Amino acid sequence: MKDDIKKYVIKEYVDDDTDVTYDTPLISGGIVDSFSMVSLKRFLENKYQISIPDDKATPEAFDSVNKICLLVNEYLK
Amino acid sequence: MAFTEKTRGLYSEILTGLQTAGLFKQERFIHSAQAADIEVEYPTGAPLKKVINICANNYLGMSSHPEVVKAAHDGLDSHGYGMSSVRFICGTQDIHRTLESMVTQFLGTEDTILFPSCLDANGGVFEAVLTKDDVMISDRLVHASIIDGIRLCSAMHDTFKHSDMEHLEEKLQLHSDKRLKMVITDGVFSMDGDTAKLDKMVELCEKYNALLFVDDSHASGFIGKTGRGTHEKYGVMGEIDIITTTFGKGLGGASGGCVSGRRELVEMCRQKARPYLFSNTIAPPVVAGVIKVLEILSASTDRRDKLEHNTEFWRKGLIDAGLIIKSGDTPIVPVMLFNAKLAQDVSRDLYEEGIYAIGFFFPVVSQGQARIRTQISAGHEIHHLEKALDAFKKVGKKYDILGKSKQEIIERYGM
Numbered sequence: 001m002k003d004d005i006k007k008y009v010i011k012e013y014v015d016d017d018t019d020v021t022y023d024t025p026l027i028s029g030g031i032v033d034s035f036s037m038v039s040l041k042r043f044l045e046n047k048y049q050i051s052i053p054d055d056k057a058t059p060e061a062f063d064s065v066n067k068i069c070l071l072v073n074e075y076l077k
Numbered sequence: 078m079a080f081t082e083k084t085r086g087l088y089s090e091i092l093t094g095l096q097t098a099g100l101f102k103q104e105r106f107i108h109s110a111q112a113a114d115i116e117v118e119y120p121t122g123a124p125l126k127k128v129i130n131i132c133a134n135n136y137l138g139m140s141s142h143p144e145v146v147k148a149a150h151d152g153l154d155s156h157g158y159g160m161s162s163v164r165f166i167c168g169t170q171d172i173h174r175t176l177e178s179m180v181t182q183f184l185g186t187e188d189t190i191l192f193p194s195c196l197d198a199n200g201g202v203f204e205a206v207l208t209k210d211d212v213m214i215s216d217r218l219v220h221a222s223i224i225d226g227i228r229l230c231s232a233m234h235d236t237f238k239h240s241d242m243e244h245l246e247e248k249l250q251l252h253s254d255k256r257l258k259m260v261i262t263d264g265v266f267s268m269d270g271d272t273a274k275l276d277k278m279v280e281l282c283e284k285y286n287a288l289l290f291v292d293d294s295h296a297s298g299f300i301g302k303t304g305r306g307t308h309e310k311y312g313v314m315g316e317i318d319i320i321t322t323t324f325g326k327g328l329g330g331a332s333g334g335c336v337s338g339r340r341e342l343v344e345m346c347r348q349k350a351r352p353y354l355f356s357n358t359i360a361p362p363v364v365a366g367v368i369k370v371l372e373i374l375s376a377s378t379d380r381r382d383k384l385e386h387n388t389e390f391w392r393k394g395l396i397d398a399g400l401i402i403k404s405g406d407t408p409i410v411p412v413m414l415f416n417a418k419l420a421q422d423v424s425r426d427l428y429e430e431g432i433y434a435i436g437f438f439f440p441v442v443s444q445g446q447a448r449i450r451t452q453i454s455a456g457h458e459i460h461h462l463e464k465a466l467d468a469f470k471k472v473g474k475k476y477d478i479l480g481k482s483k484q485e486i487i488e489r490y491g492m
């Protein structure tokens with residue numbers, strides 16, 4: 001899952017060869033603007049067949065690939 | 078008296094921070110009317126200097142066109158100075174409706190509603206026509222006022238990479254379950270001077286049943302064979318659901334904006350758009366001026382043809398001089414310098430040579446993309462452009478950037 005999410009983040013948000021690791025700060029690091037979080041959320045929901053409540057989809061919860069995995073796992077039952 | 082010394086200190090610190098970061102904006106006072114030749118007081122208190130302006134949005138040279146000035150005078154005499162009311166109480170005159178009809182005709186749409194500015198049009202339109210069941214999919218480089226409008230709207234928001242049609246298509250698929258989808262773009266992008274691929278976008282919007290929104294502020298009056306805008310250039314007139322544009326650039330340069338498009342969407346704005354409901358519309362003399370501008374542009378394409386010719390001359394001149402410009406065919410011609418300090422230095426030296434052009438750098442454009450943005454006008458004569466080219470050559474030589482590649486410039490000056 002980690003790799004799929006990382007791959008998506010790179011394809012979606014990185015235009016140059018900025019290095020993205022599992023812990024790279026995505027939102028506070030300026031890679032993902034808070035506007036574009038929406039498509040990340042929808043991507044996760046579609047791919048893992050889950051539903052993340054809006055109040056859980058905070059910039060903090062989306063701030064790295066690792067954190068995103070934690071969030072997804074919470075809703076994967 | 079709650080503005081304590083501590084509060085004052087807080088703001089002083091922020092302002093000083095902007096200054097040290099080189100982000101502090103300063104105005105230059107122009108003592109003449111807006112035109113190719115202007116008289117400028119800069120720095121403040123300095124004697125007036127005659128310079129050639131190549132950074133105005135005065136694309137068609139209408140800002141001080143004698144017929145437009147006269148029409149505004151006449152409008153002032155016949156319809157007064159102001160309305161002292163918003164539109165729906167007692168702030169609508171016959172000339173406001175006349176102008177709306179003329180814009181509809183000019184842009185080839187179904188209906189039009191005026192706004193105090195295009196910033197207001199963009200600020201109010203999304204909230205008026207979309208709800209939380211809908212999605213807005215915007216190009217990542219749209220104008221700041223569109224971003225503001227999007228923020229005020231409860232619909233979901235997503236973005237696509239600048240002018241990347243494959244990415245847009247993916248997004249349209251991703252959001253296919255939404256009640257309404259609206260694709261949002263500028264017609265001409267103001268920083269790079271490139272145009273949105275409206276033919277492809279119309280195709281995609283048809284395929285995925287989405288609405289298409291275009292801000293044509295940097296296009297109305299001169300892009301396309303008869304100057305109707307980016308939709309004319311791409312052969313899709315009548316197929317854009319919402320066009321917003323300004324009267325503050327090519328179409329006279331004073332102020333005001335509008336939403337033009339599908340009848341029902343325009344009517345929704347009349348019922349619900351907050352800048353329309355809660356702010357005075359365009360003042361009568363300005364309305365009269367814009368009406369004259371549209372009369373002139375509808376009667377003849379001379380001015381946009383001259384602009385096209387001037388633009389070709391300018392682009393070729395810069396390339397021949399060995400400068401790097403963003404390719405394209407619009408009158409927005411960025412001269413790329415990559416380094417922020419270099420852009421500021423070149424701008425200052427150009428001013429010394431009598432040429433007024435401004436450096437743009439981060440955060441207005443991305444890091445390492447600093448530039449001088451030049452904007453050509455039908456108000457320029459070839460002699461203006463020749464003088465400006467000479468200045469660019471002289472200053473370019475001083476900094477040894479003529480004929481140099483991007484790599485070489487960056488190696489020497491840094492990003």
Ligand SMILES: Cc1ncc(COP(=O)(O)O)c(C=O)c1O
Nearest residue numbers: 194195196220267294323325334
């Ligand atoms: C693309 C775009 N839209 C809207 C505006 C705002 O226009 P106005 O001056 O009418 O508010 C501008 C002006 O800077 C612009 O460049």
